[in-house]
Amino acid sequence: MKSPTATKAASSDISTAGPAPKGLRPDGRGGRRIRRQLPTSPWLFAAPGLVIVAVFILYPFLSTLNNAFTDKRTLIPGEYVGLANFRELLHDDMFWIGLRNSTLYVLVVVPALVLLPLLLAMLVQKHIPGITFFRSAFYTPVVASIVVVGLIWVWMLDERGLVNAVLEAVGVGKVGFLSDQWLLLFSAMAVTVWKGLGYYMIIYLAALANVPRELHEAAAVDGAGAVRRFFSVTVPAVRSTMVLVGALSSVAAFKVFSEVYLMAGPTGGPAGEDTTLVMLVQRVGTGLTGRVGYASAISVVVFVVTVALMLLVLRADRKEDA
């Protein structure tokens, strides 16, 4: 995950931003006049960005799609093998483990990241003394890099770490957070949620600021309690934001790498049972014997599922509108 999902959030607003204006001015007059003045400079302006994006994003994307149908390896160009990689995937236990873990990650992390940051945003919404401090403090895990966060929690959840020391002191006894296959995966999910809370909290804060106060007042006058007001006023008002958060967090959760890699180790925990799909891509595709073709096939599965997740979330949104 490059940068704290922050970039991903902002991304959606551009894709949904209105169509590009036709000219410099709506009527196009100014545009025509100015265009006459211009030499080739527009392309000089756009060139650095276009070159970087074309060479390091679009070209690798296309070659990933292409490589998925080859048996390319790190130092061997390889040949077209048709769907062989995909057929192999069907019989690859590691692939199914990765798909299972990445899917499970979405199923657990997304509901938590849709709901908890909303509650947190409601908690820090009121302008009471010191609230700016609390907001910044809750944002700190977002700012900290994922490696730092991962290593902090490895130490917290260690068999001799703080969490177990506390659990032991209150009589629960030690829990093998990092040694049990499932506990390890759920611990990583908890860390993902912990790190994401502050980020989505800010998104919800902006949405809550737009909820008309009158709605709450009217509901209160009608005798609706806090819980009732939450479900019949707040939730409908921030529903589109919840969909946005759901879309962003599900795509990010499916592509999880760093948390699990750091907590479970490069091989993905006991017998590799905690491997996620992106971890598998990294493990299979790199090194001197890296199977670039096969790793690309897994990447294609990642693309397809993330696109499907986006469409699914957006469709759910449209259905409710209808």
Added chain:
Amino acid sequence: MSATETTETTGTTAKSKPRRRPRVTDENGRRMPVWEIVLRYGLLLAVLALMIGPFLWQLSTSLKGPHENIFSSPPKFLPSDPTFHNYERVADTIPVWDYAFNSLKVAAANVVTNCVGATLAGYALARLRYRGRKAATIVFILAMLVPVEGIIIAQFTTMRELGLNNTLIGVLLPGCVSALNVLLMRNAFLNVPYEIEEAAFVDGANVWQRFLRIALPAVKGTLAVVAIFAFMGAWDDFLWPLIVLSDPDRFTLTIGLNYLHGTFANDERLVAAGTVIAVLPLIVLFACLQRYFFRGVGEGAVKG
């Protein structure tokens, strides 16, 4: 932000006691009941402990000396004899300051390239007219939608073909002008009133002059957000440097920390000191720039 901040009823007469007491009010100016204030601050403090506690525990571990039991039960939060010894040891074990310097170089370069590249391209997309502008915009939108995690192997292959594997340039290049930042700057330029530029045009300013003197100063806020994200993105990145860097001499801090953790997993004091070195600059940067930060992130969310 709503206009009613904490309204402090500072009675000018300062005689009547209840009026002098600072009152916590809700958005409507109504007084918040005491139980709600207590509940709110109670919850806030509980969440605070959950969000900040792990960082403090890490800091505390890093300051504990070699003879102090870091596994004591019940756990001890304050080091009995705080020492910076672990920070010296971390530097003896791995070249942590070199790694930090590598990260700093990449992050600083990423800020410069993203600010320059995204501003130029954003201006071209928003303000200049030429054939192919729509195509250029679509290229950036498509690039933004490509999941980076899925193309790392191909990026790695591309980088090897360019002979830039295992170099900091290789770490920098794929993200040095991010499509997202280009589109952010494009939106910022679109919001600058056209009339100002037209006036400059009438006065004979050419495109570079209009760009540098008129348009650029108007989008400083977005530029600050781009700079912050560029710095954090590069400083925090893990997966890509992990793939592109193989030589421990050239590691960035995140990769170095992972290496430290893998090699010296048993010495929590060392790992703790390493993570503190990695996270402190970011927390300081964030504390200084948090106003721009929240404004930028909030703006992004509203538009969505």
